[in-house]
Structure formats: C-alpha cells, structure tokens
Amino acid sequence: MSDRSSDGYSDGFRITRVADVVARFVDHDWAFARAHEAAIAAHWQARLRRSPGMFDGTVLLCCDHAVADGVARLDLFATRYATFTYYREVPHAEARIANAFAAIVPWTADGAVLLGEMGAHTANAGQLYFPCGTPDPDDVRGAQVDLTGSADRELAEETGLALPDEAETDWVLLEGEGQLAFLRPVRFPEPAARLVARIADHLGAEAEPELARMHVVRGRDDIDAARMPGFVRAYLADAFPPAR
Numbered sequence: 001m002s003d004r005s006s007d008g009y010s011d012g013f014r015i016t017r018v019a020d021v022v023a024r025f026v027d028h029d030w031a032f033a034r035a036h037e038a039a040i041a042a043h044w045q046a047r048l049r050r051s052p053g054m055f056d057g058t059v060l061l062c063c064d065h066a067v068a069d070g071v072a073r074l075d076l077f078a079t080r081y082a083t084f085t086y087y088r089e090v091p092h093a094e095a096r097i098a099n100a101f102a103a104i105v106p107w108t109a110d111g112a113v114l115l116g117e118m119g120a121h122t123a124n125a126g127q128l129y130f131p132c133g134t135p136d137p138d139d140v141r142g143a144q145v146d147l148t149g150s151a152d153r154e155l156a157e158e159t160g161l162a163l164p165d166e167a168e169t170d171w172v173l174l175e176g177e178g179q180l181a182f183l184r185p186v187r188f189p190e191p192a193a194r195l196v197a198r199i200a201d202h203l204g205a206e207a208e209p210e211l212a213r214m215h216v217v218r219g220r221d222d223i224d225a226a227r228m229p230g231f232v233r234a235y236l237a238d239a240f241p242p243a244r
Contacts, residue, residue: 012176012177012230013174013175013176013177013230013231013234014173014174014175014176015172015173015174015175015234015235015238016067016072016172016173016175017070017170017171017172017173018067018070018071018072018170018171018172018173018182019070019071019169019170019171020070020071020072020169020171021071021072021074021102021147021148021171021182022071022072022073022074022144023073023074023075023076023100023135023144023145023146023147024073024074024075024076024143024144024145025060025076025077025078025140025142025143025144025145026063026075026076026077027077028063028075028077030063030077030079030083030097032083032087032094032097033079033080033083036083036086039086039090040080040082040083040086041082043082043085043086043089043090044056044082044085044086047085047123051121051122051123053121054081054123055081056080056081056082057080057081057136058078058079058080058081058136058137059078059079059080059081059084059134059135059136060076060077060078060079060100060134060135060136060137060139060140060145061076061077061079061084061097061098061099061100061134062074062075062076062097062098062099062100062180063075063076063077063096063097064096065098065100065180067173072171072173072182074100074180076100076135076145078137081134084099084134085123088178095178097178098178098179098180099134099178099179099180100135100147100179100180100182101132101133101134101135101147101150101179101180101181101182102132102135102147102148102150102151102171102182102183102184103129103130103131103132103151103154103155103181103182103183103184104130104131104151104152104154104155104163104183104184104186105130105172105183105184105185105186105235106130106131106155106159106161106186106188106195107185107186107187107188108187108188108190108191108192108195108216109187109188109189109190109191110191110192111218112192112216112217112218113216113217113218113236113239114159114192114195114196114199114214114215114216114217115128115129115130115214115215115217115228115232116128116129116130116131116158116159116199116210116211116212116213116214116215117211117212117213117214117215117227118210118211118212119208119209119210119211119212120212121208122210126227127227127228127229128215128224128227128228128232129228129229129232130183130232131154131155131157131158131159131211132151132154132181133150133154135147135150138153147182148184151182151184157210158209158210158211159199159202159211159214160198160199160201160202160203161188161195161198161199161202163186164186164187164188164189167186167187168184168185168186168187169184170184170185171183171184172184172185172235172238174231174234174235176230176231176234177230177231179230179231181231181235183231183235185239192216192218195214196214196216199211199214200213200214217236217240219240220236220237220240220242222236223236223237223240
C-alpha cells in the first residue's frame with residue numbers, strides 16, 4: 001500500500017496494489033433510488049438540457065467490496081445512469097454504494113503515461129482521464145462481471161490500441177470520493193509520440209470520438225489539478241514520486 005496523502009494530490013485516496021479483481025453480479029434493493037425518484041427525474045432533465053446527447057442506460061454500481069490476500073472482491077448491481085448521476089452529484093448520507101470501474105493506464109516505452117481529453121459532447125468535456133467507463137450489462141458473464149474485459153474494451157474503443165503480448169496483469173486500486181478505480185498499468189513497446197500519432201489516426205477516423213486528443217504525462221509537473229479527477233491525480237502522484 002502507498003500513502004502520499006501529504007503531497008496535495010493523493011488527499012482522500014487510499015492506494016492498494018492487488019493481483020486480481022473478482023466481481024459478482026448481484027441483486028440489490030437500493031432504497032435510495034426509490035426514495036429520490038422525483039429528484040432523480042428532475043436532475044436528469046436538467047442534465048439533458050445541458051447535454052442533449054446523454055443516454056439513460058443501465059450501469060453497474062458496487063454495493064460491497066473487500067480486499068484480502070491480494071485479491072479485490074466486489075458485488076455489482078444494475079441501476080439507471082440517471083440514478084447514478086444524481087447519487088454522484090448531490091450530498092447524501094449513504095456511503096456504501098460506490099462507482100467501481102476498471103481502466104488501462106497506458107505507459108509508453110519512454111516512461112510517460114497517456115491520458116485522453118474528453119470530447120466537447122461528453123458529460124465530462126475537457127477532463128483528462130485514462131480510457132475507462134462505468135461497467136454495464138455488456139460486462140456481465142453469468143454471475144460474474146468481467147472488469148478486465150471492460151477495461152480492455154474501453155481502451156480499444158476510445159484509442160484503437162490493443163494490449164501488447166504479455167501485458168502486465170496487476171492492478172492498483174484507488175479508493176476515495178465514492179469511487180473504486182481499478183487501474184491496470186500496462187507498458188506499450190512504442191514511445192509516446194508514436195502512440196499519440198496512432199491514437200490520433202483512430203480518433204480522426206471516427207464520426208464522433210469520445211476523446212478529443214491525448215495528453216502525455218512525464219512527471220509531477222504535468223499533473224493538472226483543474227482537469228484531472230482525484231483518482232487520476234492520486235495515481236500519477238504515486239507513480240511519479242517527488243525527486244529526493
């Protein structure tokens with residue numbers, strides 16, 4: 001486990017290395033969704049006025065999780081995206097439900113990390129993320145949820161990249177701000193410039209790409225507190241410790 005809470009980037013996040021992630025798909029009676037039905041509907045309509053292209057699909061949230069013996073185990077249940085956005089954005093007393101998701105962290109051959117800038121039409125326009133998304137029913141395999149496959153799919157869809165042979169399999173769990181971010185750092189054999197060019201070609205071929213462009217992070221000076229969410233800043237601060 002790593003704790004750099006005094007550096008100003010990792011505040012509020014617990015960082016844990018895990019060897020595997022096992023997720024189950026479960027039924028969960030979420031009282032919050034029923035109790036706030038009217039407020040959820042009003043909140044969603046307000047968001048649609050700002051971003052008309054948003055879709056109220058089904059997403060998976062976490063209702064229970066634990067880490068033991070290097071394995072993270074979690075239970076995921078289905079809810080509406082509108083309910084999730086309301087739960088995420090308004091103050092509430094319930095802390096058990098978390099936004100659990102998986103992402104590949106692309107490391108380049110020359111020691112940089114790549115992040116994508118969300119497109120202007122997306123809900124998080126301008127923010128800098130690792131390619132990722134909230135799990136959905138496409139990730140359910142019987143009684144299990146394939147978070148590894150979810151991360152691989154998001155990487156391919158958003159950047160056009162496929163994982164290199166013998167890619168690293170360990171995870172870094174960033175826990176905080178109502179999130180469980182399972183990040184899988186993978187080193188690609190190409191340098192940053194070549195990967196960015198490849199991704200640009202992929203984005204240029206799409207009618208409405210989710211990402212506007214890629215950003216290259218080579219150290220702490222590249223951490224953008226205004227545009228990177230907390231889990232991204234916390235990971236980068238841990239990955240690029242201060243010079244001694």
